[in-house]
Amino acid sequence: MTEFELIQGLRNGEEPAFRYLVDTYQDRVFNTAMGIVQNAEDAEDVAQEVFIQVFRSIGSFKAESKLSTWIYRITTTRSLDLLRSRKSKKRFGFIQRLLGENNEPVQEIPDFNHPGIQLDRKENAARLFKVIGKLPENQKIAFTLHKLEDLSYQEVSEVMGTTVAAVESLMHRAKQNLRKLLENQND
Amino acid sequence: MSTEKQNRINEIMDSLDGCTRAAAPDFFYTRLKARMENELTPAASGIWLRRPAFAFATMAVILLINVLVLFNQTNNNQEEAVSSTETDSFQSMAAEYRLNEGNSSISYYNLNQDR
Numbered sequence: 001m002t003e004f005e006l007i008q009g010l011r012n013g014e015e016p017a018f019r020y021l022v023d024t025y026q027d028r029v030f031n032t033a034m035g036i037v038q039n040a041e042d043a044e045d046v047a048q049e050v051f052i053q054v055f056r057s058i059g060s061f062k063a064e065s066k067l068s069t070w071i072y073r074i075t076t077t078r079s080l081d082l083l084r085s086r087k088s089k090k091r092f093g094f095i096q097r098l099l100g101e102n103n104e105p106v107q108e109i110p111d112f113n114h115p116g117i118q119l120d121r122k123e124n125a126a127r128l129f130k131v132i133g134k135l136p137e138n139q140k141i142a143f144t145l146h147k148l149e150d151l152s153y154q155e156v157s158e159v160m161g162t163t164v165a166a167v168e169s170l171m172h173r174a175k176q177n178l179r180k181l182l183e184n185q186n187d
Numbered sequence: 188m189s190t191e192k193q194n195r196i197n198e199i200m201d202s203l204d205g206c207t208r209a210a211a212p213d214f215f216y217t218r219l220k221a222r223m224e225n226e227l228t229p230a231a232s233g234i235w236l237r238r239p240a241f242a243f244a245t246m247a248v249i250l251l252i253n254v255l256v257l258f259n260q261t262n263n264n265q266e267e268a269v270s271s272t273e274t275d276s277f278q279s280m281a282a283e284y285r286l287n288e289g290n291s292s293i294s295y296y297n298l299n300q301d302r
Binding site for chain 1: 192196198199200202203205206207208209210211212215216218219222223226
């Protein structure tokens with residue numbers, strides 16, 4: 001099925017086209033979301049939301065970019081939305097604890113282990129993911145798409161709606177920040 | 188920074204190299220379809236009615252209506268109070284000039300007799 005046929009099928013609400021879309025993109029969407037939200041259950045939730053949004057708004061997709069670029073864009077946006085809501089929930093929980101309304105102990109988020117990492121690198125990767133989580137949003141997206149999804153700087157720039165030079169700069173700053181954060185970590 | 192620490196950081200930085208893509212969980216499509224059927228059916232369209240934001244908005248509207256009604260009521264009472272004071276002053280004036288004691292008809296009769 002060509003991309004054009006797929007888009008037409010989706011616009012006509014054909015289930016085989018939707019099934020084909022999910023089969024083709026589910027791993028890419030899930031892996032990207034997983035890299036950003038760093039939790040398998042949340043990543044599945046985000047992936048589901050992404051496909052629901054694609055199904056709902058395929059009519060407004062103008063095909064100016066590739067379908068994959070559009071889907072990556074939705075995935076990164078949805079993942080960042082989840083991170084933001086997680087942060088605001090955390091803040092609200094902190095206020096509740098201050099007011100004495102919620103006396104439950106603070107639950108530390110366990111280290112994230114990406115299933116695609118080689119066994120001998122798992123420990124190092126967990127430490128790297130911990131500091132990736134502290135990067136500014138743009139750097140986090142650029143780093144995740146390039147390192148985990150293996151997208152070229154050109155493809156990352158298309159997803160992020162920016163130039164290749166800007167992505168290069170984002171990657172450079174991301175690596176610098178990650179090094180600084182790792183240096184400051186206690187062994 | 189020591190070379191040892193530098194090497195350690197390099198190792199950590201390179202730990203994602205050769206990483207394979209994480210596969211979506213089994214039965215992803217089945218769960219997605221179930222969620223879509225749930226979210227896209229008309230029965231589910233009323234879910235927003237149960238959202239706290241909607242409840243708070245409704246409460247705010249009801250409160251606003253109450254405040255407006257109270258405000259109107261107070262204004263009406265004040266107007267009634269003003270009109271009753273006016274009536275009181277007319278009555279006291281009428282009493283002072285004995286207009287309520289039938290003088291007006293007598294004077295009219297007297298006037299007619301004079302002619």
